[in-house]
Amino acid sequence: MNPKIKRKKIKILGDPGRVIAQRHLPGNPDRIKRVIARVLSMPEDAAEHLLEQVILDFAERHRDIGQIFRRHLKLVEEHLPPDPQLSExxxxxxxxxxxxxxSIESAALFNPSIVPHPDQSGLRPGDLRFIISLRATGEGHISSIVFRSGVLSATNLFALDPVSDYVETPTLILNPDYDRHLFELKLxxxxxxxxTTCWVLNQLPDWFTYNALKEKLDEFRRExxxxxxxxIETLSHIDWLAHSNYETSFPAEYPLSERVIFPVSKNESSGIEDARFVRFTEDDGExxxxxTYTAYNGFNILPQLIETRDFVTFNVSTLNGNAVHNKGMALFPHRIDGRYVMLSRQDGENNRIMFSDHLHFWQESEIIQEPTRSWxxxxxxNCGSPLETDAGWLVLTHGVGPMRQYSIGAMLLDRDHPEKIIARLEEPLLTPHEEEREGYVPNVVYTCGAIIHNKELVIPYAMSDIHSGIATxxxxxxxxxxxxLG
Incomplete structure (x- = not known):
């Protein structure tokens, strides 16, 4: 006997009109100089006419296209002729x-997770404001993180907020301080x-800035x-690690749906994949x-951690330790017996669990679930962070069966000893319907995190890696x- 699951009519679809403005450097420095020369050779009236057309065609697609143009001009300043007298x-x-x-969503919008919004003000009794994170994929299959918000009513009616026409990338700030000991452990x-690393690190204090590190790298090269x-490889590793830890910030007045966390570091140059958000409560109530998400550079994957309190400023850092491998890290929403706990899948086959005294370091894992059913x-x-119930930790799982069909299942872990499975579904909770089978990756239903509201489990889920729906x-x-299971 399986539970009665209901698919909502609502669909979360990608919009190819949601675009960000990126730098575009066509080719080597010589080619850039030739482009500049061609533009500078234009008569002023022709330049004015062309700019007017560009503004007409593109200004309404971005909040401040003039600022974007000025920022991207700075990237090629060194290739301008000496002392150029340039009109505005x-x-x-x-x-x-x-x-x-x-276009960040032109190919797909999928693998959602859902958490309560940090602002629950102004709601009717029984309502819940939520945030959904989604994996947006565009040209070249580059993935980023985008957000939607909305309200679940007391009867679990699902209402999404309007989506802004604009999309904005954040300001990037490399970590202001690095812990030399942790930096060395990761190296x-x-x-x-x-x-080489000994020479560089021995020149630095216990806490150092990125600029201080860069100075020592340059000094080593000169000496x-x-x-x-x-x-060369070692210096590249050091610089790569420094760029894997950073902070991004958006203007607080921008709507949540405008904010996109787009790849910025070298280790995630080919995508930010499958973010599993969780509302975490510390022992003191904070x-x-x-x-957790998977950074991909086209060759290797690296588990990363995002931290935010307001979905305006996001701190990104590496996860470290012998047990940090592969994809699918899912953090429990609070410590258990004073320790952090996380589900994982190091071997790409089994569900594992990890315990740690330090959020950023995970050294050991153990298998808690192996494939036993044909599906x-x-x-x-796992399919996201565990959800706490009176009966135990409710965990959504995914299973892969014949024809590489992905289904969503469920199991229950002991509240005090989550390494112990106490119950599980024998059959999948959710399998692809006929209309859900077609997409970028056929025959897949998948989620990165659900929520419990008014005694119902609310599951945002992806359909064949192309768009998303809701089930309860x-x-x-x-x-x-x-x-x-006894």
């Missing part, structure tokens, strides 16, 4: 040639500790002259939102259909 028209026009639009995990391949013979994994099921019905 010529500056704006030059900037437009080094700007391009990127050691990367097998990058040698005489060594010609670097050997190992030294609330922090964390999200999960290929692999099992009564928690008591779900738990009543699980088979106890």
């Amino acid at each position: 028209t010529r500056q704006q026009l030059l900037g437009s040639f080094f700007t391009k639009e990127y 050691n995990e990367m097998d990058a500790c040698n005489e 060594q002259g010609t670097l050997n391949p190992r030294q 609330v922090i939102y964390y999200a 999960e013979f290929i692999q099992v994994g 099921v009564a928690v008591d019905d779900l738990l009543g259909c699980m088979r106890p």
Whole structure:
């Protein structure tokens, strides 16, 4: 017997008209100089006419396109002729040639997670304001994180807020301070500790800034002259690690749906994948939102951690330790017996659990679930952070079966000893319907996190890696259909 799950009519679809403005540097410096020369050779009236057309075509798609053009012109300043006397028209026009639009949702909008909004003011009794994070994918299959918000009513009617026509990327700030000890530990995990890293780190204090690190890297290059391949690789590792820890911030007045966390560091240059957000409560009652995600650079993946309190400022840092491998890290919403707890899937096949005294370091994991049912013979994994109930920790899982079909299942973990499964569904909770089977990756339903509201489990879920929907099921019905494990 399986619980009665209801699919809502609402669909969360990508909009190809939601674009960000990116720098566009066509080719090598010589080519950039040729582009500049062509623009500067235009008669002033022709330049004015062309800029007017560019503004007409693109200004309404961005909040301040003039500022964007000025910012991108600065990227090529070194290639301008000496002491150029550029009119405002010529500056704006030059900037437009080094700007391009990127449609963040043009290919897909999927793998959602849902958490309570930090602002619950002004609601009717029983209502809940929520935030959904989604993986947006555009040209070149580059993924980013976007957000939607809305309200669940007391009867779990689902209302999404209007989506802004604009999309904005944040201001990037590299970590103002780095802990030298933690930095060295991570380099050691990367097998990058040698005489080069010793020289650089020994020149730095216990806490150092990125600028201080950059100065020491430059100093090492000057002292060594010609670097050997190992030294070049080591310096690249150091710089790569520094750029993996950063802060991004949006103007607070921008609507949530305008904010996009787009890849900025080298380790995530090919995408930010499958963020699993969780509302985390510390022992003293402080609330922090964390999200684990997978950074991808086209060759390797790296688990990362996002921290935010307001969804305006986001701190991004690396997860460290021998147990931090593969995808699918999902943090429990509070400590258990004083320790952080996280689900994981290091081997790509089994569900595992990890405990740690330090949020950023995870050294050991143990298997708690292996594939045992035909719909999960290929692999099992989590589908987001566990949800606390009186009966135990409710965990949505995914299983992969014949024809690489992904289904969503569920299991229940002991509240005090979450390494112990106490019950589970024998059959999938959600499998792809006929209309959900077609997409970028066929035959997949998947979620990165659900929420419990008014005794119902609310599951935003992806359909074949192309768009997303919502399903609900009564928690008591779900738990009543699980088979106890003793």
